[in-house]
Amino acid sequence: xxxxxxxxxxxxxxxxxxxxxxxxxxxxxxxxxxxxxxxxxxxxxxxxxxxxxxxxxxxxxxxxxxxxxxxxxxxxxxxxxxxxxxxxxxxxxxxxxxxxxxxxxxxxxxxxxxxxxxxxxxxxxxxxxxxxxxxxxxxxxxxxxxxxxxxxxxxxxxxxxxxxxxxxxxxxxxxxxxxxxxxxxxxxxxxxxxxxxxxxxxxxxxxxxxxxxxxxxxxxxxxxxxxxxxxxxxxxxxxxxxxxxxxxxxxxxxxxxxxxxxxxxxxxxxxxxxxxxxxxxxxxxxxxxxxxxxxxxxxxxxxxxxxxxxxxxxxxxxxxxxxxxxxxxxxxxxxxxxxxxxxxxxxxxxxxxxxxxxxxxxxxxxxxxxxxxxxxxxxxxxxxxxxxxxxxxxxxxxxxxxxxxxxxxxxxxxxxxxxxxxxxxxxxxxxxxxxxxxxxxxxxxxxxxxxxxxxxxxxxxxxxxxxxxxxxxxxxxxxxxxxxxxxxxxxxxxxxxxxxxxxxxxxxxxxxxxxxxxxxxxxxxxxxxxxxxxxxxxxxxxxxxxxxxxxxxxxxxxxxxxxxxxxxxxxxxxxxxxxxxxxxxxxxxxxxxxxxxxxxxxxxxxxxxxxxxxxxxxxxxxxxxxxxxxxxxxxxxxxxxxxxxxxxxxxxxxxxxxxxxxxxxxxxxxxxxxxxxxxxxxxxxxxxxxxxxxxxxxxxxxxxxxxxxxxxxxxxxxxxxx
Numbered sequence: 001x002x003x004x005x006x007x008x009x010x011x012x013x014x015x016x017x018x019x020x021x022x023x024x025x026x027x028x029x030x031x032x033x034x035x036x037x038x039x040x041x042x043x044x045x046x047x048x049x050x051x052x053x054x055x056x057x058x059x060x061x062x063x064x065x066x067x068x069x070x071x072x073x074x075x076x077x078x079x080x081x082x083x084x085x086x087x088x089x090x091x092x093x094x095x096x097x098x099x100x101x102x103x104x105x106x107x108x109x110x111x112x113x114x115x116x117x118x119x120x121x122x123x124x125x126x127x128x129x130x131x132x133x134x135x136x137x138x139x140x141x142x143x144x145x146x147x148x149x150x151x152x153x154x155x156x157x158x159x160x161x162x163x164x165x166x167x168x169x170x171x172x173x174x175x176x177x178x179x180x181x182x183x184x185x186x187x188x189x190x191x192x193x194x195x196x197x198x199x200x201x202x203x204x205x206x207x208x209x210x211x212x213x214x215x216x217x218x219x220x221x222x223x224x225x226x227x228x229x230x231x232x233x234x235x236x237x238x239x240x241x242x243x244x245x246x247x248x249x250x251x252x253x254x255x256x257x258x259x260x261x262x263x264x265x266x267x268x269x270x271x272x273x274x275x276x277x278x279x280x281x282x283x284x285x286x287x288x289x290x291x292x293x294x295x296x297x298x299x300x301x302x303x304x305x306x307x308x309x310x311x312x313x314x315x316x317x318x319x320x321x322x323x324x325x326x327x328x329x330x331x332x333x334x335x336x337x338x339x340x341x342x343x344x345x346x347x348x349x350x351x352x353x354x355x356x357x358x359x360x361x362x363x364x365x366x367x368x369x370x371x372x373x374x375x376x377x378x379x380x381x382x383x384x385x386x387x388x389x390x391x392x393x394x395x396x397x398x399x400x401x402x403x404x405x406x407x408x409x410x411x412x413x414x415x416x417x418x419x420x421x422x423x424x425x426x427x428x429x430x431x432x433x434x435x436x437x438x439x440x441x442x443x444x445x446x447x448x449x450x451x452x453x454x455x456x457x458x459x460x461x462x463x464x465x466x467x468x469x470x471x472x473x474x475x476x477x478x479x480x481x482x483x484x485x486x487x488x489x490x491x492x493x494x495x496x497x498x499x500x501x502x503x504x505x506x507x508x509x510x511x512x513x514x515x516x517x518x519x520x521x522x523x524x525x526x527x528x529x530x531x532x533x534x535x536x537x538x539x540x541x542x543x544x545x546x547x548x549x550x551x552x553x554x555x556x557x558x559x560x561x562x563x564x565x566x567x568x569x570x571x572x573x574x575x576x577x578x579x580x581x582x583x584x585x586x587x588x589x590x591x592x593x594x595x596x597x598x599x600x601x602x603x604x605x606x607x608x609x610x611x612x613x614x615x616x617x618x619x620x621x622x623x624x625x626x627x628x629x630x631x632x633x634x635x636x637x638x639x640x641x642x643x644x645x646x647x648x649x650x651x652x653x654x655x656x657x658x659x660x661x662x663x664x665x666x667x668x669x670x671x672x673x674x675x676x677x678x679x680x681x682x683x684x685x686x687x688x689x690x691x692x693x694x695x696x697x698x699x700x701x702x703x704x705x706x707x708x709x710x711x712x713x714x715x716x717x718x719x720x721x722x
Contacts, residue, residue: 004059005021009037010044012089043098069281071301085330086325100300106278112158129147132146137168140158174262186218213369214370217370220255238302240305242328243539245312247536251540352626378577400589413545417532422449505535519540549591648665
């Protein structure tokens with residue numbers, strides 16, 4: 001009796017397609033198959049099988065079952081759930097899940113192996129080469145190096161047939177974690193938290209815990225003990241550690257390697273495709289038991305996922321904004337539930353959503369209120385720029401410069417924090433007032449002095465800085481407005497010519513290897529002043545860093561973002577928390593024009609609980625997350641008139657449901673991107689007042705019915721084209 005296989009294809013298609021299972025193929029759930037789609041054969045995954053009796057239409061047959069690892073049931077279920085949750089087509093998350101499977105395998109390498117044939121003329125050098133070859137195939141250069149001879153000796157043995165060339169595919173296996181190794185010595189509070197989390201991780205059931213510890217409290221050591229307990233509970237157990245920044249992966253990988261004596265799998269955008277393929281296959285086979293990676297690692301095909309750790313769970317980098325839109329923290333909890341795995345959310349400044357879940361008992365709440373060992377939290381002072389402004393053309397105020405001078409004289413380090421890349425965020429013509437923007441985009445061009453170019457950080461467009469204004473033609477009229485990290489570095493070098501100054505941002509550090517080198521240089525005291533964006537504001541431990549200067553503490557408070565205050569507090573608390581993490585006391589100076597702002601006062605008093613309580617009260621009064629739902633629906637189109645008409649049609653179709661409020665349409669925060677005008681609706685809903693989907697603009701001509709419903713997440717961005 002023939003069966004029908006539902007095959008999900010990693011393309012923007014609304015559902016799985018049905019195919020006939022050929023006789024004798026014996027497909028199973030999660031099998032990777034090749035199926036015909038139009039004139040092509042396409043890779044897909046079997047998501048369901050059913051009896052084909054009674055079908056009223058002929059079906060195309062599955063072409064072949066691919067010799068590829070099977071996606072485990074938990075991965076298949078998670079992919080489908082994620083698509084429903086994000087109100088997107090299921091092929092979008094499947095494409096992420098198959099990214100490693102579609103990467104190329106490592107290329108075979110040429111090696112030399114002993115044939116057993118004796119050389120016509122035996123010499124001590126040749127004997128050393130053959131002795132080295134007996135240990136296993138190696139490249140010619142490796143053999144010569146191991147034997148301590150010249151490459152000509154090796155070539156002579158090849159010519160005589162004593163060594164033969166072979167093609168060998170690298171077989172890089174992941175070492176088994178050594179669970180007998182002792183972890184770090186824990187304080188009493190760390191040990192109590194580690195015991196609770198270890199019991200949870202070894203329990204073999206879904207449970208979520210919020211590990212809420214101040215900066216420097218040793219959260220990493222605590223959750224690594226939970227990872228050890230999870231791995232010891234089952235010989236097949238796997239652990240996933242999610243990080244928000246690629247720059248953090250190397251430090252965490254080093255600590256995992258030290259703890260377990262085995263290097264974990266590494267998964268992020270900087271990993272080469274062949275290495276990505278090795279990790280993907282090792283995870284699917286169960287050979288790779290620990291993975292450290294970015295948010296997309298959630299979609300790896302784990303066979304037995306027992307523990308998920310989301311480090312810096314509050315970080316906005318866990319939100320994927322392009323393509324398939326998802327919040328990694330939320331999906332980590334969902335995957336934990338699907339897999340029956342424990343989930344640990346770790347942060348010094350947890351998100352309000354996680355704090356609320358902990359307050360009402362959905363999550364277990366474990367707090368570490370003190371730094372580990374002799375270290376203590378830094379003293380935080382506010383510098384009122386209205387009273388002590390920087391000199392004209394400068395960005396560092398006199399009190400901050402004086403503190404830097406004292407710090408440098410003691411042989412200690414300073415971190416100057418400014419979350420703005422480049423040299424200047426705006427280039428303005430002083431003759432006509434023209435602001436330099438990217439073509440077909442409202443985004444300002446940022447000046448980068450290192451490269452001599454103007455760059456759009458939204459679209460990637462760049463151009464050399466012109467000698468004359470493109471608008472009015474005035475020469476030498478373009479001036480740089482405002483500071484970026486490059487400009488602050490220039491000022492620091494001018495003020496401290498004898499100091500070793502470096503910049504840490506995504507424009508100066510291009511991959512994880514360079515980030516590791518810079519972090520190691522800072523940790524070893526080879527840098528006196530580090531000027532950095534948020535890349536250095538979290539997770540790093542610099543023993544000699546005792547002063548943090550925040551150049552523009554008000555930067556994140558500008559604009560109308562709901563989470564502006566929360567994110568500013570989190571970012572500045574993380575940045576200031578880099579100071580004084582060892583036995584030297586630390587201090588932080590925040591330059592601000594609004595020292596009376598609630599965020600600044602909370603940071604100065606180091607009273608997070610008071611800030612959270614006030615922010616929670618405001619959110620609850622307005623019915624905003626975490627007490628309500630908020631969604632942004634953005635429509636874009638090349639014609640402003642057609643877009644406006646479409647948005648008015650959508651407004652007329654807006655749901656009239658108790659507990660649901662629709663605001664707009666209005667211009668999106670970025671009203672023009674790549675030549676397309678953008679409009680936005682904001683929708684606020686009481687929790688539980690609506691279910692997906694409530695509003696179906698697709699029925700009125702949106703053209704994207706797969707993305708037409710309202711998401712039930714706390715914050716979500718959906719889009720459609722007009």
